[in-house]
Amino acid sequence: MANRGKSINLYLMDGSADGRIKCTLANWTGIAYRIPRTDIELCKDRDHLKQSGVYFLFGVSDETGEPVVYIGQAGERKNGEGILYRLQEHKKNPDKDYWTEAVVFTTAGNTFGPTEISYLENRFCSIAVEAKRYIVKNANDPTQGHVTEEKESELEEFIDYAKVIMGTLGHKVFLPINAPVSSSAQNEPDINQQLFLKTLKVDASGRRVSDGFVVLKGSKVALTPTKSCPNWTKQLRARYQDKIDNGGVLVDDLPFTSPSAAAGFVNYASANGLTSWLTADGRTLKALEGTGE
Secondary structure, X not given: OOOOOOOEEEEEOOOOOOOOEEEEEOOOOEEEEEEEHXXXXXXOOOHHHHOOEEEEEEXXXXXXXXXXXXXXXXXXXOOOOOHHHHHHXXXXXXXXXOEEEXXXXXXXXXXXXXXXXXXXXHHHHHHHHHHXXXXXXXXXXXXXXXXXXXXXXXXXXXXXXXXXXXXXXXXXXXXXXXXXXXXXOOOOOOOOOOEEEEOOOOEEEEEXXXXXXXXXXXXXXXXXXXXXXXXXXXXXXXXXXXXXXXXXXXXXXXXXXXXXXXXXXXXXXXXXXXXXXXXXXXXXXXXXXXXXX
């Protein structure tokens, strides 16, 4: 059965797509905000941000260029301060100067207490770590707390909606690297099937994903570059060097922006991914996608 469509309301609070955004979703009690770091002080009049909730700080690592996220919780205080106060504290903290944008989740009726936000923080951290798309900057694993089975079911439903909102805001922090491509077309070829790239030096497998291509754990890659190997391929090798063991075998799934980038990484050379990656019965990725033989 195909997934049902969802209606999301995005309110551009500053009239600009790169400014603050308020998000609501039909039949959901939650409210989400995307707030650029530079606009934190503009949110002092937002009552929702004085409540309890969970927040994400997104940025990029200065050392590796990889996306990073810190996930935290904020309880409502007696003086009326809540999420916004925590964001202001993080903005002043020199150890957290990497983040450029915050995403906040709370509820319309301020229904989150300490137990709920502890549970959500724990689950959001676990999902983000398992997805392996972002470096999760939390130093310690958040405690889950104790919730009833009824409350757990309610919070898991909140998480499902939060995943939709987060993806809509452009952050795939909850989407696993190896997530299948979804399709409602019954007669469409199986684009999710495993693909292979084999030569005398490599023996790799991978598949298409919604935002590019993933080379799967256990793939054997070339250990030395060709003379014509592009610099960007060498840079990819340097970036993922710790993901390749001494025998040239990947110890983790690795994401790439395109099949060609993945093929170039595997071959340590320039490569055309649409013709390099083959199905088990010998068809090229190009043929599988219906763009040629």
